[in-house]
Structure formats: C-alpha cells, structure tokens
Amino acid sequence: MRRALFPDHPGPVYAGITTWRMVVPATAAASFAPHETWGRGALWGSQPLLDGRIYAYAAAAVPAGGHSPDGEKAELLRRFGDWHSPVPEIVAAAGPDEVLRHDVRHLVAPLPAFHRGRTALLGDAAHAMAPTMGQGGNQAIEDGIVLAHHLPDAGDVGTGLAAYSAERLPRTTGIVRKSARITRLMSVRSVPGAALRDTLMTLAGFGPGLALRAFDGIADWLPPQRTYAAGAPDPQIRDHQAQR
C-alpha cells in the first residue's frame, strides 16, 4: 500500500541489526531484575512477565539475511552462552524451534505524508523504526488515537487525514532517527570503540535516570482532547448521564 501511494519513496532499508525473541518458562532462571545488557555489537534483554514466564530479546550487528543452519537457539548459545546470568539459562530453556529471528528494516527516509487523498497509513507502514527504543507499537497506538481524533463526524475526510499527517509525521520521524542513533551506538563492535562508548556512557552518568530521560518528550505524550463550545456538555458525560 505504501508503495502504491508513494511510488518514488525508497522504502525500508536494513537497520544493521538482526533480532531474536523468545518466551520461556519461569523455571528458566531464579528471580532477576529486568535488564538490558550491551556488549560489542550485541545486546540482550530479559523481562519477567506477569504470569511468571520470561520474555527475552537479543540483537546483533550482522549482515542481513543470515540464518543458523543448526537453529537459532544454537546461534544464541554461541553468541550469548558466556554472558552473565540469567542469559545462558534463558537460552537453554528455549525450545529448539521457539526462537524467532528477524532482520530489522526501518524507514530512515520519512514519507512525504502519511496520507494521500482518502487513504492513510499508520504504524510500521508509515514509520517502521528500529526496536531500540521499544516505540514501534507505541507509536502505532498513538497514530490510531490521533487519526480518530481528526476524522470528522461528517464532511471532508481529506482535511482530517491531512491534519493527522501533519501532527504525526514530525513526531515519528524524530523517534525513527533517535532509534537509529541508538542502534548505531549499540552496533559498535571493535574493542576500542566499545570501550570508548562504555566509558563515555559511564562518564555521562548513564544509568536508569539517564536512560529514562531519553524518553522525555516521548513517554510523556498526552492524547489530543476534543474541545466543545462553552456550555455544551462533553458528549461522553452527556451519554453517561442519559444512561443514569
């Protein structure tokens, strides 16, 4: 659909990393704090889920199109088997066919708009981004809210879509670029390069506080509010009162 709407756009390109994901039983590891650990051109994250199972993800800066002939679990054991606990235990607990592997492609060149005529794009179709900020799905949800906000109850759909496009394009373009910058930082593979990166991050006081500050202006997003003529009741309140 994107190609049909914007035939001159170059489309998604490889972001330089491949990713693995898995969910394993709780028995895989004793209790641990959720973490994300960076190595040389690789990262690993482990998150306990509410039901007790463990979600884990990994990424590595490798050429696109790779697959392990003896399976992705074996590939993870080779790449992460000597990392700190609970990483090796989590890999060992994954079923041989339960590890997903996907190359990451992103839309580094922004689309000229997220709509054309009466057709709109949202989510990855509009702004595929590297997962290094965990924002792709979040931004798709924001798109949906803003799209619904601007669509008129009646009348000119094109104007509503243009307002949606104007509001979402700059915000998501910034997050695509920020995610790409973090991907490049994570992808540093040489020993001196990674040492320099880690030293600079330590000197900058990198820790939970600084990591969270990277989300300033992103995680504090508030949905648009509809305004109503003075004295006119909010339709949701009116409906609620009518039901009572």
Ligand SMILES: Cc1cc2nc3c(=O)[nH]c(=O)nc-3n(C[C@H](O)[C@H](O)[C@H](O)COP(=O)(O)OP(=O)(O)OC[C@H]3O[C@@H](n4cnc5c(N)ncnc54)[C@H](O)[C@@H]3O)c2cc1C
């Ligand atoms: C490793 C990894 C980690 C991630 N981590 C996070 C995270 O922590 N937080 C976060 O917010 N996001 C994360 N994301 C990003 C998130 O998964 C995506 O941004 C989100 O799934 C995009 O949703 P979407 O509906 O736009 O597209 P998709 O989820 O790709 O859905 C599109 C659907 O359309 C279907 N489809 C395609 N073509 C057709 C067709 N012609 N006809 C019918 N159906 C079709 C596809 O099969 C698919 O089901 C991550 C992504 C990856 C790869």
